[in-house]
Amino acid sequence: QQKVQQSPESLIVPEGGMASLNCTSSDRNVDYFWWYRQHSGKSPKMLMSIFSNGEKEEGRFTVHLNKASLHTSLHIRDSQPSDSALYLCAASMTGNTGKLIFGLGTTLQVQP
Amino acid sequence: EAAVTQSPRNKVTVTGGNVTLSCRQTNSHNYMYWYRQDTGHGLRLIHYSYGAGNLQIGDVPDGYKATRTTQEDFFLLLELASPSQTSLYFCASMDWGETLYFGSGTRLTVL
DSSP states (O other), X not given: OOSEEEEOSEEEEETXXXXXXXEEESOTTEEEEEEEEEOTTSOOEEEEEEOSSEEEEXXXXXXXXXXXXXXXEXXXXXXXXXXXXXXEEEEEETTOTTOEEEOOOEEEEEEO | OXXXXXXXXXXXXXXXXXXXXXEEEOSOOSEEEEXXXXXXXXXXXXXXXXXXXXXXXXXXXXXXXXXXXXXXXXXXXESSOOGGGOEEEEEEEEOTTOOEEEOOOEEEEEO
């Protein structure tokens, strides 16, 4: 079973719309979460990280974290065609410095 | 931005062949990683290292060896390659904030 589960598997939103992506861990030892973005044919690049309960905003991107439920979500407002990509959620385990576990990802398509 | 360079970009070999994938980072990061990426399986950790001479086992290590010769260089070795090892391989290094910086990837095909 995947320790990090992402939903939906794929998502289509219109240009200018809001995209919401979810990520949950089934492992109580998970500590921190990251969101990576991977454009087609490219390597993943870190988008945002969140380590404590609450919300973090950077431009059009907002991440939420609920540590009690080990759930994080990424919201992209005013989505642009350039946001079309594979979004990967990653988690690290308490005391397991340096090891990240990735989910399978959500493929986002923003239609002009 | 952190620089991680992988070589080769593409590699084709036959079943039973030996393959070495190379990775160099010039950011003085301690941690380096080898991942494989496959449709339906996502990014899976093969091996990682926290310094020269150190090796840690990842989640899918079978059929792979790795060696960290210097702070900069991390190699992935496939001895007796099999078609199941056909994949896109990424090397990465990690900074103190636990952000991963990925190389451009090596696409390996085992015929």
